[in-house]
Amino acid sequence: ASPSDFLLPEMKERNPWHSPATIIITVIGVIAVVALVTVIVLQNREIPQKYKYGIVMDAGSSHTSLYIYRWPAEKENNTGRVEEMHSCQVAGPGISSYASAPWKAGESLRACMREAEQQVPQRRHQQTPLYLGATAGMRLLSMENSSAAEAVLRAVEESLRGFSFSYQGSRTLRGQEEGAFGWVTINYLDERLGQPRPPGDRPPHQTLLQGLETTGALDLGGASTQISFVSDHFDGSESPDNSMVFRLYGNDYSLYTHSFLCYGKDQALRLALAHQTQDAPVTLLDPCFHPGYEASKDYSAVYDSPCVSSRRPQGAPLNFTHKGAGNFAQCQKVIRSIFNSSSCSHSRCSFNGVFQPPLQGKFGAFSAYYFVMDFLNLTDTSLPLETVKRELARYCSNSWDQVKQQHPAVKVKYLAAYCFSGTYIITLLTDGYNFSSESYSSIKFIKKIRGSDAGWTLGYMLNLTNMIPAEAPDSPPLPQAGYASLVTLMVLVLAVVLLLLALRPRWPCCSQQPQV
Ligand SMILES: O=P(O)(O)OP(=O)(O)OP(=O)(O)OC[C@H]1O[C@@H](n2cnc3c(O)ncnc32)[C@H](O)[C@@H]1O
Ligand SMILES: [Ca+2]
Numbered sequence: 001a002s003p004s005d006f007l008l009p010e011m012k013e014r015n016p017w018h019s020p021a022t023i024i025i026t027v028i029g030v031i032a033v034v035a036l037v038t039v040i041v042l043q044n045r046e047i048p049q050k051y052k053y054g055i056v057m058d059a060g061s062s063h064t065s066l067y068i069y070r071w072p073a074e075k076e077n078n079t080g081r082v083e084e085m086h087s088c089q090v091a092g093p094g095i096s097s098y099a100s101a102p103w104k105a106g107e108s109l110r111a112c113m114r115e116a117e118q119q120v121p122q123r124r125h126q127q128t129p130l131y132l133g134a135t136a137g138m139r140l141l142s143m144e145n146s147s148a149a150e151a152v153l154r155a156v157e158e159s160l161r162g163f164s165f166s167y168q169g170s171r172t173l174r175g176q177e178e179g180a181f182g183w184v185t186i187n188y189l190d191e192r193l194g195q196p197r198p199p200g201d202r203p204p205h206q207t208l209l210q211g212l213e214t215t216g217a218l219d220l221g222g223a224s225t226q227i228s229f230v231s232d233h234f235d236g237s238e239s240p241d242n243s244m245v246f247r248l249y250g251n252d253y254s255l256y257t258h259s260f261l262c263y264g265k266d267q268a269l270r271l272a273l274a275h276q277t278q279d280a281p282v283t284l285l286d287p288c289f290h291p292g293y294e295a296s297k298d299y300s301a302v303y304d305s306p307c308v309s310s311r312r313p314q315g316a317p318l319n320f321t322h323k324g325a326g327n328f329a330q331c332q333k334v335i336r337s338i339f340n341s342s343s344c345s346h347s348r349c350s351f352n353g354v355f356q357p358p359l360q361g362k363f364g365a366f367s368a369y370y371f372v373m374d375f376l377n378l379t380d381t382s383l384p385l386e387t388v389k390r391e392l393a394r395y396c397s398n399s400w401d402q403v404k405q406q407h408p409a410v411k412v413k414y415l416a417a418y419c420f421s422g423t424y425i426i427t428l429l430t431d432g433y434n435f436s437s438e439s440y441s442s443i444k445f446i447k448k449i450r451g452s453d454a455g456w457t458l459g460y461m462l463n464l465t466n467m468i469p470a471e472a473p474d475s476p477p478l479p480q481a482g483y484a485s486l487v488t489l490m491v492l493v494l495a496v497v498l499l500l501l502a503l504r505p506r507w508p509c510c511s512q513q514p515q516v
Contacts, residue, residue: 028499055128061136067087084458099151106157133172178219179258185454185458193251195249218364221367261307270305288324294324295321299318364454
């Protein structure tokens with residue numbers, strides 16, 4: 001016999017699914033589901049993102065670039081997501097080239113500034129900070145003629161004040177700052193500073209990315225070059241000038257950084273030319289230029305830089321004929337001679353008596369490192385160093401006619417110098433910074449990280465706007481939408497349970513025991 005056969009006749013007729021309690025529970029259930037779906041949909045609805053903006057101008061020795069950054073409004077402190085939204089290349093040379101007509105430096109920036117006014121929504125203009133940072137070109141001009149350097153910065157300032165952004169000042173960065181902010185930029189973009197990720201972008205079981213190794217930064221500009229990395233063997237005591245200490249997102253970093261003025265690729269070329277023209281030749285056969293290359297160069301133009309001006313040979317003619325010989329090994333010999341490795345008053349040095357702790361970790365190499373190695377198709381650092389050198393030797397030996405023919409669209413100024421530049425990069429990395437065949441593969445030649453250019457500008461802005469807090473912000477364990485949905489669900493479940501309990505005595509099953 002089935003259990004229902006034992007029920008009293010009146011109990012058989014009362015189907016519990018038709019009782020008022022069941023109906024109420026069902027209605028509540030339906031309401032709960034509808035409410036839950038509504039909450040989830042509303043919480044996760046795509047709402048137009050509101051952004052804040054910041055502008056940094058990088059007044060480099062060879063040219064000026066403008067970068068516009070943006071980040072979700074009201075989120076700058078806890079979920080570091082500042083990204084490059086737009087960049088603009090200023091036409092003409094770097095601002096330090098306008099020493100004799102400073103107003104032209106200010107004038108040159110206007111086109112990019114007008115572009116920035118178009119890019120940033122007008123209602124945000126007044127809250128958008130605008131910074132200009134100058135680097136090695138202005139450092140050299142200050143050494144040469146400090147009043148001209150001041151006049152250039154004043155002219156630039158006057159021009160920038162004329163725009164509707166919140167102008168925050170123009171200044172020349174110290175080499176250490178340039179190196180350190182480049183390091184901050186690449187590690188910030190790589191999310192290696194232990195910054196919390198935005199909700200929804202967080203890997204499960206992970207709230208903070210702590211203890212990640214940082215990436216060293218190698219920046220090769222036109223007039224200076226920077227190396228910055230964290231080393232376990234460096235606490236700053238051996239060489240305080242090379243030390244930058246940060247506390248970011250609750251982690252302490254002791255960074256080694258050095259900027260070599262005059263060792264950017266344009267000034268290094270002058271050093272190499274100066275080295276080869278000490279006996280004032282009329283013709284220079286240069287192994288760092290392609291065979292068949294020939295150009296007339298003014299002695300005064302080559303020696304017109306504080307990096308070489310003191311070495312100008314006595315009694316030199318007005319100009320010399322610069323001819324290429326295209327020999328990588330010879331070129332490397334010339335370049336080695338611009339590094340002084342003979343004296344070191346520290347426990348260890350890179351070159352020119354500058355302290356450098358042992359290299360550590362991975363490195364990101366940007367600016368001219370990237371431009372040059374990308375042109376030479378040598379960005380793949382899994383290639384053995386010997387293969388890279390062999391490729392360079394082959395490239396340097398190509399005739400100038402052949403090179404021009406193969407690259408008709410490339411600026412002749414750059415094209416003529418890729419053999420020198422590639423050889424300089426390899427020599428700087430190995431003889432200068434002591435990268436070995438093995439550690440060479442820890443370098444990555446990079447231009448952008450997640451859409452933002454590698455360079456010092458982003459780090460500079462993050463620092464000046466206090467966008468990287470010293471301590472890690474407390475982040476809620478659940479994203480907002482999940483939190484709201486969960487709370488709603490809990491409340492509804494609780495309501496249903498309470499209701500069920502309240503109605504329990506009137507349930508047919510429970511109010512009467514079946515009679516046998
Ligand atoms: O940092 P500083 O020293 O002030 O200089 P910069 O900021 O002007 O230097 P960049 O990194 O912009 O460029 C580095 C050098 O690379 C050169 N350069 C830029 N684009 C290049 C390209 O496509 N190919 C080769 N060289 C390039 C440029 O003229 C500089 O000599
Ligand atoms: Ca630069």
